[in-house]
Amino acid sequence: MDEAELKEAYRLFWMVKGHIDCSDETALQSADSYFNRLWRAGSDGAPLYAREEGFEEAYLNKKLSSGQ
Numbered sequence: 001m002d003e004a005e006l007k008e009a010y011r012l013f014w015m016v017k018g019h020i021d022c023s024d025e026t027a028l029q030s031a032d033s034y035f036n037r038l039w040r041a042g043s044d045g046a047p048l049y050a051r052e053e054g055f056e057e058a059y060l061n062k063k064l065s066s067g068q
Contacts, residue, residue, distance in 0.1 A: 001024075001028065005028075006024060006027070006028065007059060008031070009024075009027040009028045009030070009031040010027045010055075010059055010062070011052070011055055011059075012027075012030070012031050012034040012035055012038065013026075013027045013030055013031075013034060014051075014052070014054075014055045014058065014059075015034070015038055015048065015051040015052060015055075016030075016034045016037060016038065016051075018051075019058070020055075020058055020059065020062055038051075
């Protein structure tokens with residue numbers, strides 16, 4: 001697993017759940033189903049860009065708190 005793959009998994013988790021208070025394993029295991037869920041929501045016209053707000057800051061805080 002590389003950093004980009006992990007970050008994308010956390011981004012998808014954030015967009016569905018609104019937080020990233022989970023383990024790397026949980027984020028990675030959820031990624032495929034959350035991608036499909038967001039794909040369907042976007043196809044219905046939902047503004048998905050709004051769900052990304054705050055992710056970069058939350059991800060940076062998670063990395064800093066885990067010592068990465």
